Amino acid sequence: MDLAELAATANECHACPLWEGRTNVVFGDGSPTARVMIVGEAPGKNEDLQGCPFVGAAGKNLDALLGLAGLRREDVYIANVLKCRPPGNRDPQVEEIQACAHFLHDQAKLVDPEVIVTLGNFATRHIIKTDQGITRLHGKVHQVGKFKVLPVYHPAAALYDRSKQEALEADFRTLTQLLS
Numbered sequence: 001m002d003l004a005e006l007a008a009t010a011n012e013c014h015a016c017p018l019w020e021g022r023t024n025v026v027f028g029d030g031s032p033t034a035r036v037m038i039v040g041e042a043p044g045k046n047e048d049l050q051g052c053p054f055v056g057a058a059g060k061n062l063d064a065l066l067g068l069a070g071l072r073r074e075d076v077y078i079a080n081v082l083k084c085r086p087p088g089n090r091d092p093q094v095e096e097i098q099a100c101a102h103f104l105h106d107q108a109k110l111v112d113p114e115v116i117v118t119l120g121n122f123a124t125r126h127i128i129k130t131d132q133g134i135t136r137l138h139g140k141v142h143q144v145g146k147f148k149v150l151p152v153y154h155p156a157a158a159l160y161d162r163s164k165q166e167a168l169e170a171d172f173r174t175l176t177q178l179l180s
């Protein structure tokens, strides 16, 4: 199965109750052969409406951060742990993750990146399997199976927090070193 076939499967997915509230499945976007995969938590309101991950202010911040690492959005592959929007942007629930995580797993297998950048607490804990928070984990590279995993603050959380933004910018410069 390739990414397009996997996306078609997700578009028909009713495996957890989130399908009822979605406008669009937000499967993922970007280069199918990217060296870097970016993983967020779940679609928000704008992503649900447009069917694309990281649109709006957080997406613009992500684009600028990628630029610091010498990357454009089309150079990377972006996906969320959950493909459908939780109501009111609440935290994903365990059953939803259990139902949905196989899509992300298969995306990582198909794209086969060198580095996975996890955005914020939720995606980081899901990928690294840890209880530690992003404040302690960000900027430190973890090996998960064959992948280097770089946790960073969520670009939305940094929009109004200068110290988080500075940490994010430093961590994306670390990404440059990982790719050199």
Ligand code: SF4
Pocket: 010, 013, 014, 015, 016, 017, 018, 019, 025, 082, 083, 084, 096, 099, 100
């Ligand atoms: S969130 Fe995932 S598991 Fe739930 S309906 Fe959407 S695609 Fe299916």
